[in-house]
Amino acid sequence: MNPIVEDQFLRAAPVAGGVGEFLMRKMGWREGEGLGKYREGNTEPILIDFKTDRKGLVAEGEKTQKSGNLTVMQDLLGKHPISALMEICNKRKWSPPEFVLVHDNGPDHRKNFLFKVMLNGSEYQPSKASPTKKIARAMAATVALQAMGELSKEGMGNGPTFTSASS
Numbered sequence: 001m002n003p004i005v006e007d008q009f010l011r012a013a014p015v016a017g018g019v020g021e022f023l024m025r026k027m028g029w030r031e032g033e034g035l036g037k038y039r040e041g042n043t044e045p046i047l048i049d050f051k052t053d054r055k056g057l058v059a060e061g062e063k064t065q066k067s068g069n070l071t072v073m074q075d076l077l078g079k080h081p082i083s084a085l086m087e088i089c090n091k092r093k094w095s096p097p098e099f100v101l102v103h104d105n106g107p108d109h110r111k112n113f114l115f116k117v118m119l120n121g122s123e124y125q126p127s128k129a130s131p132t133k134k135i136a137r138a139m140a141a142t143v144a145l146q147a148m149g150e151l152s153k154e155g156m157g158n159g160p161t162f163t164s165a166s167s
Contacts, residue, residue: 081141081151085117088150094120097144099137105129115140122147 035041112129113136124144130136145151
């Protein structure tokens with residue numbers, strides 16, 4: 001943490017008043033007393049560790065999204081499969097991929113979705129449905145990337161197996 005920001009938080013005056021203090025006083029608490037039935041609890045406020053950097057909470061190399069036994073690879077040089085597929089289409093001057101819902105089945109609270117991707121005259125479709133539309137589209141993009149040789153099937157780990165609808 002930046003030392004200037006850290007000092008700013010440590011030197012800040014304690015908060016007094018407010019709804020929290022009002023409610024505590026209403027329940028019998030007085031300043032300087034501990035909390036709890038026998039007043040043996042904390043007398044000091046809880047110190048908060050402030051996060052001031054713009055870094056996320058995901059560790060480096062932790063870029064897979066899991067849903068049950070389904071794994072969607074998001075690490076194609078740091079790209080989501082749909083983004084990687086779009087970039088390849090742009091580089092090859094193809095029209096953008098078109099994702100088409102093949103079917104959705106199951107009860108409303110537990111539907112499964114299957115998408116295929118139409119790309120440069122070919123269709124690619126995973127062999128298994130997915131629990132969300134987002135994952136189903138990513139799976140279809142992954143199948144297309146595998147068929148194009150941009151992603152190896154071993155790269156999917158223990159995820160589902162894919163087949164191409166047509167080549």
